Amino acid sequence: MENCIFCKISKHEVSSDIVVEDAETIVFNDIHPKAETHLLIVPKKHIHSVSAVTAEDWPIVMNVVKKAAEVAKDKNILGYKLVFNVGRDGGQMIDHLHLHLLAGGKVELP
Ligand code: 5GP
Ligand code: ZN
Secondary structure, three states: OOOOHHHHHHOOOOOOOEEEEOOOEEEEEOOOOOOOEEEEEEEOOOOOOHHHOOHHHHHHHHHHHHHHHHHHHHOOOOOOEEEOOOOHHHOOOOOOOOEEEEEOOOOOOO
16 A cells, blocks of 8 residues: 555555564554553554454454564563554544554553
């Protein structure tokens, strides 16, 4: 997808503070953190939103959640919130599916 910031970050065309990545998923720090730890877990494939996931892409979404749990474990984060904003009315501002992981301090919902 042209002009999608998360596609560009996934392809390293735009820099970000990357925590970990593999062939399917990239994890980076949110540019405007709403907690001490605020990570974004993003599939490299452009999927618009949770509301637009096709049957074949549900495993990608499962892997996004799995990656969040793995990163939390690696970072020894014991408690956290996982948030998918869906649609403008749900607070989704970037139209490329992403999962927020928030932990520590005064956590605000993104
Ligand atoms: P949404 O509101 O779509 O669920 O969340 C988008 C998130 O992406 C926001 O928390 C926002 O701070 C973050 N964000 C937007 N643009 C960038 C960017 O260019 N780099 C990074 N690291 N985070 C971004
Ligand atoms: Zn995209």
